[in-house]
Amino acid sequence: MKSISEELNLNNQKILLRLDLNVPLIDDKITDTTRIDKILPTLKFLISQNTKIIIISHVGRPKGQVVNELSLRPICDDLEMKLSQNIKLISKGIKEITSKDLFNNDHEKIVVLENIRFYPEEEKNNPKFAKHLASLADIYVNDAFSCSHRAHASIDEITNFLPCYSGLQLDLEVGALKKITSEIKKPITCIIGGSKVSTKINIIKNLIPKFDNIIIVGGMANNIIKYMGNQIGKSLKEENCDPIIKEIISLSETENCKIIYPQDAVVGKNLNGSPQTKELSEISSDEMILDIGPKTIGIIKNIIDKSNTILWNGPAGYFENPSFANGSIEIAKKIIENKKSNKIYSVIGGGDTVSLLNSLNVVNDFNFVSTAGGAFLEYLEGKELPGIKALN
Ligand code: 3PG
Numbered sequence: 001m002k003s004i005s006e007e008l009n010l011n012n013q014k015i016l017l018r019l020d021l022n023v024p025l026i027d028d029k030i031t032d033t034t035r036i037d038k039i040l041p042t043l044k045f046l047i048s049q050n051t052k053i054i055i056i057s058h059v060g061r062p063k064g065q066v067v068n069e070l071s072l073r074p075i076c077d078d079l080e081m082k083l084s085q086n087i088k089l090i091s092k093g094i095k096e097i098t099s100k101d102l103f104n105n106d107h108e109k110i111v112v113l114e115n116i117r118f119y120p121e122e123e124k125n126n127p128k129f130a131k132h133l134a135s136l137a138d139i140y141v142n143d144a145f146s147c148s149h150r151a152h153a154s155i156d157e158i159t160n161f162l163p164c165y166s167g168l169q170l171d172l173e174v175g176a177l178k179k180i181t182s183e184i185k186k187p188i189t190c191i192i193g194g195s196k197v198s199t200k201i202n203i204i205k206n207l208i209p210k211f212d213n214i215i216i217v218g219g220m221a222n223n224i225i226k227y228m229g230n231q232i233g234k235s236l237k238e239e240n241c242d243p244i245i246k247e248i249i250s251l252s253e254t255e256n257c258k259i260i261y262p263q264d265a266v267v268g269k270n271l272n273g274s275p276q277t278k279e280l281s282e283i284s285s286d287e288m289i290l291d292i293g294p295k296t297i298g299i300i301k302n303i304i305d306k307s308n309t310i311l312w313n314g315p316a317g318y319f320e321n322p323s324f325a326n327g328s329i330e331i332a333k334k335i336i337e338n339k340k341s342n343k344i345y346s347v348i349g350g351g352d353t354v355s356l357l358n359s360l361n362v363v364n365d366f367n368f369v370s371t372a373g374g375a376f377l378e379y380l381e382g383k384e385l386p387g388i389k390a391l392n
């Protein structure tokens with residue numbers, strides 16, 4: 001893997017830069033800009049080297065269709081403001097444009113291609129699509145560590161068609177994770193939450209042999225709560241998870257890894273509903289689980305006290321509504337308390353988790369903060385990520 005920061009002959013080169021600008025958006029407003037802010041040094045470096053930059057990113061999961069709410073427009077506006085220069089968003093016909101169509105004059109330095117996941121070819125890792133994207137530039141740079149677990153056209157296949165490099169933020173993330181995994185101190189506790197159940201549930205199995213405790217909270221825990229014979233009403237869940245949960249439980253016994261899941265819950269009638277603490281056996285059919293309850297918080301704090309390393313990915317509840325943020329806040333407070341007294345090493349990952357900690361103004365109170373969620377967990381599994389492999 002060669003870093004773009006080591007390449008000094010970039011004058012006038014067209015750079016195809018894959019970023020992860022998948023930031024949380026509500027009504028076209030960015031609610032957390034961490035992922036944008038972290039890649040500014042890369043953009044500033046490329047600008048200082050007098051390059052032309054073509055940015056590729058996705059937002060959300062539009063599944064190969066144009067979804068207006070998932071436009072990169074708000075992100076483009078934020079970048080324009082932060083870099084004090086005009087940035088053109090190319091919304092139409094990405095499959096038809098040629099390199100000549102991108103920059104009209106010498107003053108234009110940066111263009112952004114509209115959400116790459118509007119094109120089904122992206123997630124299919126389509127070679128023809130990748131080759132076309134490559135034809136727009138001279139050099140490819142991957143600065144999207146948090147997408148590098150996806151074998152998609154703009155991350156994987158594209159590297160077959162251009163000289164390719166890693167970006168500054170990807171270098172930082174991989175460097176830090178390498179160090180963490182080689183120097184990690186036991187007992188290790190991994191807290192996994194969030195709503196992307198399908199992405200994460202399979203990963204847990206592979207993490208069991210590596211860790212002492214795995215605490216499952218958030219949307220994923222609902223499947224376990226149900227598996228244990230409770231009603232979960234309208235809660236978020238993934239279909240057909242029972243076989244994998246069974247496997248997780250039996251593997252945890254043979255590997256001596258404790259699996260912890262919620263013992264009580266805070267429920268609401270909907271995402272904006274008012275909170276009510278309940279025993280797992282009391283959840284009714286019109287309620288949804290939106291946070292962990294006080295009993296569960298106590299159990300988790302106890303385990304954090306007995307750990308030397310904490311890896312945390314994914315919030316414990318629907319923190320976007322303050323009524324359901326308490327579980328995540330209590331976990332954050334406990335980790336920070338133990339880190340301050342030098343009892344633990346703490347690593348946080350994932351877009352939502354970082355956004356939560358930013359809203360509490362505590363991101364700097366952890367040892368390392370990764371922008372990556374799924375990619376971070378897959379890295380911990382010991383897997384070589386497709387996007388990193390492609391750069392090597
Ligand atoms: C993320 O937020 O995890 C990355 O942007 C990747 O998105 P994905 O999980 O939809 O592939």
Ligand code: MG
Pocket residue numbers: 196199373374375
């Ligand atoms: Mg993800």
